[in-house]
Amino acid sequence: MKSIILSSVVAALLVLSGCSTKEPAVDKKTEEVAAPSVQEVAPVATETVASENANVNASTNELSMSAVESKLPTVYFAFDKYNITAGMQEKIDAAAELGKSGAKSFSVKLEGNCDEWGSDEYNFALGLKRANAVKKALVADGIDASRISMVSYGESNPVCTAHTKECWSQNRRVNFKLLP
Amino acid sequence: MKIFFSLLIVMSLAWAGDATIEVIKKADSLPSLAVEDASVDYDNTFKLRFFKSLIADLNVLSLFNVDRHHRMNEYDDSDVLSANKDMNYVLRYKMTKGDADALTLDVKLFTNTQEVFSKRYRVNKKNIYMFISHAIAYDINEFMGEPSVAWMKRKVIFSRIIAPKKSEIVIADYTLSYQHVIIKGGLDIFPKWANKGQTAFYYSSLSSFKPTLKYVDIKTAKVKNIISSDGMMICSDVSNDGKKLLLTMARDGQPDIYMYNVQTRKYKRITTYRGIDVNGQFLGKNKIIFISSRLGYPNVFSKQLDTGVVEQMVYYGKSNSSCSAQGHYIVYAARESSNAFSANTFNLHLISTKTDFIRRLTATGVNEFPRFSKDGDAIIFIKNYKRQSAIGIIRLMHNKNYLFPLKSGKIQSMDW
Numbered sequence: 001m002k003s004i005i006l007s008s009v010v011a012a013l014l015v016l017s018g019c020s021t022k023e024p025a026v027d028k029k030t031e032e033v034a035a036p037s038v039q040e041v042a043p044v045a046t047e048t049v050a051s052e053n054a055n056v057n058a059s060t061n062e063l064s065m066s067a068v069e070s071k072l073p074t075v076y077f078a079f080d081k082y083n084i085t086a087g088m089q090e091k092i093d094a095a096a097e098l099g100k101s102g103a104k105s106f107s108v109k110l111e112g113n114c115d116e117w118g119s120d121e122y123n124f125a126l127g128l129k130r131a132n133a134v135k136k137a138l139v140a141d142g143i144d145a146s147r148i149s150m151v152s153y154g155e156s157n158p159v160c161t162a163h164t165k166e167c168w169s170q171n172r173r174v175n176f177k178l179l180p
Numbered sequence: 181m182k183i184f185f186s187l188l189i190v191m192s193l194a195w196a197g198d199a200t201i202e203v204i205k206k207a208d209s210l211p212s213l214a215v216e217d218a219s220v221d222y223d224n225t226f227k228l229r230f231f232k233s234l235i236a237d238l239n240v241l242s243l244f245n246v247d248r249h250h251r252m253n254e255y256d257d258s259d260v261l262s263a264n265k266d267m268n269y270v271l272r273y274k275m276t277k278g279d280a281d282a283l284t285l286d287v288k289l290f291t292n293t294q295e296v297f298s299k300r301y302r303v304n305k306k307n308i309y310m311f312i313s314h315a316i317a318y319d320i321n322e323f324m325g326e327p328s329v330a331w332m333k334r335k336v337i338f339s340r341i342i343a344p345k346k347s348e349i350v351i352a353d354y355t356l357s358y359q360h361v362i363i364k365g366g367l368d369i370f371p372k373w374a375n376k377g378q379t380a381f382y383y384s385s386l387s388s389f390k391p392t393l394k395y396v397d398i399k400t401a402k403v404k405n406i407i408s409s410d411g412m413m414i415c416s417d418v419s420n421d422g423k424k425l426l427l428t429m430a431r432d433g434q435p436d437i438y439m440y441n442v443q444t445r446k447y448k449r450i451t452t453y454r455g456i457d458v459n460g461q462f463l464g465k466n467k468i469i470f471i472s473s474r475l476g477y478p479n480v481f482s483k484q485l486d487t488g489v490v491e492q493m494v495y496y497g498k499s500n501s502s503c504s505a506q507g508h509y510i511v512y513a514a515r516e517s518s519n520a521f522s523a524n525t526f527n528l529h530l531i532s533t534k535t536d537f538i539r540r541l542t543a544t545g546v547n548e549f550p551r552f553s554k555d556g557d558a559i560i561f562i563k564n565y566k567r568q569s570a571i572g573i574i575r576l577m578h579n580k581n582y583l584f585p586l587k588s589g590k591i592q593s594m595d596w
Contacts, residue, residue, distance in 0.1 A: 080477065080499075120458075120459065120501060120502040120548070121370070121414055121416060121428055121458035121459045121471070121502075122456065122458050122459065122471050122478050122501040122502070123501075124412055124414065124435075124458070125412065125430075125435035125456040125457075125458045126456065128411045128412050128430050128433060128435055129433075129455075129456060131411065131433065132411070132430075132434070135433060149390075149410060150410060150411045150430075150433055151386060151390075151391060151410075151411060151412075152411060152412050152430075153345065153367070153386065154592075155341075156341045156344070156345065156347065156367060156369065156592060157344045157345050158344060
């Protein structure tokens with residue numbers, strides 16, 4: 001009895017100290033792009049080289065990742081469903097347009113989410129099917145599938161935590177997260 | 181006539197061993213047991229805390245009518261308290277403070293004023309006292325010659341959501357009164373014990389770029405990456421020998437069940453349905469059960485691994501989204517009301533692959549995360565009722581449910 005408890009407690013502590021906490025890999029990228037090296041490069045590119053190319057680059061750089069992301073919609077779903085309604089299809093079409101223009105240089109991660117009903121693995125799968133439905137709609141709108149990745153958070157990422165119908169409907173959603 | 185009667189006897193014998201048919205042991209017929217505290221050390225708060233834990237454990241044994249009065253007596257007194265004179269059994273214990281927070285406990289059991297059992301227990305820290313109380317209950321059960329309750333000594337591993345996209349993985353005793361956070365900081369979910377000895381576990385990490393299955397050896401504190409998949413990566417079940425895993429992966433955004441061989445590190449796709457297939461559980465050597473949306477709502481199905489035949493296992497409930505299997509028994513959670521939202525009731529049900537009976541195991545509230553003990557003797561689950569959460573233990577053969585109130589946040593997944 002004694003040794004079991006001892007070892008488990010000690011081992012547990014060991015593991016705790018052994019596990020570093022990793023932040024999700026999504027954040028922290030914006031800085032690198034806007035490095036001061038621009039000043040040195042700029043004189044070289046000035047004169048005649050290609051004003052069109054320069055313009056395109058400039059326009060995409062103008063819209064920072066977070067600015068583009070804020071223009072992307074949230075797609076909502078009905079209870080226990082992963083089909084896309086007509087209203088939501090319009091939102092996805094608009095997002096696809098943005099994906100071909102302002103957000104052209106980014107990849108997108110589709111995050112599927114669920115309400116608190118139905119727990120366990122089924123909910124995660126449902127979140128994923130929602131993300132996948134949005135992915136298929138984006139691909140049908142001409143977005144390259146290789147630019148899209150997916151993840152399901154099941155019920156672990158609610159935007160609203162009250163136990164009401166309105167709240168649950170806000171949580172049954174797919175979010176767009178841009179990746180460089 | 182003789183044949184008819186012998187057939188009747190055979191049938192009743194066969195049914196007597198089936199847990200889907202209710203076995204009711206009347207409380208009156210159980211022997212009485214009182215507990216006497218002879219501790220001198222420690223304050224009253226702690227004395228009472230230990231007493232409560234011990235009473236709860238003894239109750240879970242389902243062998244005694246346990247008296248709930250906290251009475252003090254001298255440890256070496258040869259007589260039991262006069263209040264306990266008519267009790268069939270009297271359990272007396274004495275807690276003693278040791279060096280550096282250690283706790284020693286002596287216990288003896290009397291029946292008819294005869295001492296019939298005694299033992300000494302020791303833990304290094306007083307705050308893990310509940311393991312002593314579980315061990316006493318385990319030993320008393322052995323002494324009474326009843327089928328083992330080794331599951332009392334097993335640990336529960338669970339994950340809980342503490343904030344959006346943040347979770348903790350916790351190791352606990354079976355009542356969740358002792359809790360030790362073992363992983364925190366990211367979104368780490370669906371922990372599963374990797375072997376019978378509970379020396380390692382698997383879990384899904386959603387903190388990295390792709391959902392990744394990880395393996396943690398508790399003794400060496402080493403973490404190993406096992407396999408990743410876009411979208412979804414969950415270990416649903418571990419085979420008895422620990423060599424095979426049932427995974428839910430979503431290659432190309434399609435959640436399906438895969439069999440993973442731990443030694444060869446190869447996997448094989450088992451289900452191919454276009455909708456949702458998740459929560460695979462080993463059922464015997466050649467079969468799995470799983471949750472599928474084949475009927476337009478989640479329900480329990482089985483698949484024969486050699487012939488590939490799929491069979492619907494459950495014909496009751498509006499939405500049956502989680503299950504656990506042991507031997508030929510399946511426990512599943514079913515939504516009882518047809519309205520998706522108003523005052524929902526999720527009850528646990530037990531079915532056997534050998535009979536057509538369905539036994540309802542719970543009556544009120546939202547009951548979820550059912551897991552069998554390794555020997556199939558008990559089921560652990562979470563009950564949410566009137567804004568209160570509790571961990572429940574169902575003693576199948578005794579037809580009794582025991583609840584231990586929980587304080588911690590929303591549980592995401594649990595393994596025993």
